[in-house]
Amino acid sequence: MVGAIIIGDQTGAMEDKHSPSRFCSYQAPWASMELLGKSPIARLAEDLKQDCDVVSLISNDRDSQHGNATHQGSIADLAADRFEDYKREGLGTVLIVQCGSYVELDVAEMLNFHEVRGVGVTRAFSEHAPLDIWMVDLSGLPDHVPPLSTLLRTTPAMYHSQGYVNHLRTAREFRRLVLDSFHSRCRLRPQGSEIKPGIWSCEGAQIERSARVVAPAFIGRAVYISAECLITRGSNVESNSRVDFGTAVEDSTILPNSYVGIGLDLSHSIVDGRNLLNLRHNVNLEITDPVVMRQNTVGGVHRQSWASIEAGSMALSSAE
């Protein structure tokens, strides 16, 4: 039996000197931001559910409303607790993923490699760098399990993953993942249905007749695209957002619950409510004028919380 622990560590609790901060992103970890209808973390959790018998999410997410969210202690403690639980439950191997990157991992292949090598710990590597993914053999551990961080620093077997990797360390990498998905350079597929070749639209999305959407593009759940708008060149408008009359959105991402005003020219940017990150000029602006940009007050969640990622019987713990 294989178990998995996904750690959404924003505090660096698992950090070591060889693996610098993975959460140097724009406001929140990029992996937790909605991207083409669903956050990379949620996609990872879903993927792992197919290969693993039990999947646990551990985070310090403040948004989490789950029952376990009141658990006191650090992420590292929670991870260690869950680790011991798995050992008690008789799981043979545990996959530990410290979330930050988007990785298309072949779990079965890594497990096979891990078993053949017969080493206690296997770490996944991409072409050039170690990934925050470990496979740990529980049966070989003593009754008193050593601290997880110590365990993960032991010399591991090196498993080279051939799958797609995006480290999601920067806004540019976030945008690259959007474009890679549009151009089928990775397995990540936009949510919703493909209403025209290269144009995806989710439930409740409204696009006015005089608005033009040019492929590839993504229109998320309950998004409203007003008349005379243009959405083009790999742009994605995420759930509950609104693009007002005559605005052009080019090579940009509009994150959930954002309002983009009338007659604007938004290009090479990421918008999150009042925040505008322009990738061409490398400028991060807070737009104070609500006529131009603001948080869209119409329902929905600002970003995908861990509670919303939790699906089915998946356990969720939070240090907050």
Place this chain on the structure above:
Amino acid sequence: MLTSGPVVVMQVPEVLNVKEVRNFMDELGPLLESNRPRIVLDCSQVRSMESAGVEMLLRCLEEVLKRDGDLKLASLSPEAEVILELMRVARVFETFHTCEDAVRSFNAIPAEAVPQNTPWYSDVFSELGVVKQAS
């Protein structure tokens, strides 16, 4: 007549919201009403600009053009550049990397002040005119 006052360079405040626009216009207003106003706005300090700020820039441009003058933007901060692009007005203004460049651009000799060379055929036409009158 091609006379005009000196080029005036003004620093645009860091934040261009409704309040700051009012203060800025108190200073800039009298200049706009002069004959052929020639104004350079130094935008190097701009960190944030509301739609009121963009409207002010457009209004100023309109005023100076009415009086046969010009308004140019210089040293645009990346923030100012992003906002002007976002609001689709970046192309309306003539922009320069430095204030010196912007000032120099005003001092370039205007086309109408350059003496035009008389074309070679003008003499021929005048001679033809004389012949025509004589006949």
